[in-house]
Every structure is written in C-alpha cells, then in structure tokens.
Amino acid sequence: MLGPPGSGKGTYASRLMTIYGIPHISTGDMVRDEIRAQTELGSRIKAYSERGELVPDETIIHLLTDRLKKPDCQKGFILDGFPRTIRQAEALEGISEIDLIVNLNVPDEIIIQRLSNRLTCRRCGAIYNRVTLKPKRDEICDKCSGELFQREDDKPEVIQERLNVYRTSTEPLIEYYRRANLLRDVHCDNLTTPPEEIVEKIKSIINNAKK
Numbered sequence: 509m510l511g512p513p514g515s516g517k518g519t520y521a522s523r524l525m526t527i528y529g530i531p532h533i534s535t536g537d538m539v540r541d542e543i544r545a546q547t548e549l550g551s552r553i554k555a556y557s558e559r560g561e562l563v564p565d566e567t568i569i570h571l572l573t574d575r576l577k578k579p580d581c582q583k584g585f586i587l588d589g590f591p592r593t594i595r596q597a598e599a600l601e602g603i604s605e606i607d608l609i610v611n612l613n614v615p616d617e618i619i620i621q622r623l624s625n626r627l628t629c630r631r632c633g634a635i636y637n638r639v640t641l642k643p644k645r646d647e648i649c650d651k652c653s654g655e656l657f658q659r660e661d662d663k664p665e666v667i668q669e670r671l672n673v674y675r676t677s678t679e680p681l682i683e684y685y686r687r688a689n690l691l692r693d694v695h696c697d698n699l700t701t702p703p704e705e706i707v708e709k710i711k712s713i714i715n716n717a718k719k
C-alpha cells in the first residue's frame with residue numbers, strides 16, 4: 509500500500525488483512541514498538557520521527573527482513589509504510605516478491621484535516637478521529653478503554669513537513685512501480701468517504717490482478 513501519511517493506508521490494510529487472512533505489516537507500527545520497548549534502536553528512531561524525518565533505510569530493512577521470515581507471511585502479506593524510496597524498493601526485491609502496488613491518491617488538504625484530528629489509543633494502538641470516527645466516550649478507546657492521545661507526528665506543524673518529505677522521497681517510487689506495471693491508483697477526494705467504499709475499490713483491483 510502506497511500513499512502519503514494520513515491517506516488511510518493502515519485502516520484499509522487492516523481490513524484487507526481480515527478479508528484475505530494475511531498479515532498487515534506496518535513498518536510504522538514496528539518502529540513505534542521499538543520506541544515503546546525503549547531499545548537503543550528505538551531511541552535513535554524516536555529522534556528522527558520527532559523531527560519529521562524518515563528513519564534510515566538500513567534500520568527498516570533489518571526489521572522487515574526478520575518480520576517477513578515469520579511463518580504467517582508464507583501465504584502473502586500487506587505492506588504498509590514500506591517501501592518509501594526506490595532504494596528501499598530494490599532492497600525489498602532482495603527479500604521478497606511484490607505482486608501489486610495500491611497507490612492511494614489523497615489531496616493534501618484532506619490529509620491535514622484528517623491527521624490533525626486523529627487520536628491513537630495509548631494501550632492498543634486503535635485509531636480514531638475527532639471528526640470522522642469519534643470514540644463513544646471522549647478521549648477513551650472503545651475497544652480497550654485505554655487513553656487516547658495525539659501522536660507527536662500528527663501535530664499540524666509536523667504534518668506539512670511529513671507531506672513534504674513524502675512528496676520528495678516517495679513520488680519517484682510511484683513512477684518506478686508504474687513503469688514496472690505493478691501500480692494501480694485509488695482516488696479518495698472526500699474526507700467523509702466511508703472506508704468500506706475504498707476497501708471495495710481495492711478488493712476489485714486485487715481480484716483483477718489475480719486473474
């Protein structure tokens with residue numbers, strides 16, 4: 509799944525995980541797990557993300573190589589947040605075979621609206637939105653009653669920087685995959701489009717690719 513931060517990659521990927529019975533592998537979550545576990549790697553990663561910068565390739569590739577070796581990946585997997593550069597894509601080709609790239613097209617103003625209203629559960633990682641996906645009780649997770657908070661990198665001043673980083677480093681990748689004929693575009697131009705609608709579009713892309 510390719511798309512800027514806040515394009516809904518994580519939401520769609522986790523629904524597709526349930527539908528197809530293959531793991532959703534979010535490199536962002538893997539990185540946050542390292543930070544939460546306060547490993548040495550985690551503290552180095554934390555410094556990058558707080559500045560709105562990308563974590564170095566070697567670090568992510570190392571984490572991902574270990575993850576893709578696990579038995580649950582044998583029937584396939586959905587990657588979310590990786591690759592972000594052509595160099596990462598080339599490294600990925602050395603680890604595994606990629607069948608399809610779903611490219612989410614979402615305008616900047618929708619992303620800024622969505623991310624600056626996003627809340628994350630401190631306990632289970634569930635994602636909410638003050639506008640489009642409100643929790644039943646204010647600032648409390650519906651699933652686990654954990655506390656909801658705004659991630660450091662969802663603050664408005666960091667969002668624009670993240671989008672700039674994305675446009676600069678990832679857009680050449682879109683061309684790379686388009687030339688390889690692996691890329692399929694999905695458009696989402698409205699903040700209130702229900703996730704189910706986008707998931708249906710992605711499912712029909714996957715089903716067409718299987719034929």
Ligand SMILES: [Zn+2]
Pocket residue numbers: 629630631632633634649650651652653654
């Ligand atoms: Zn929760």
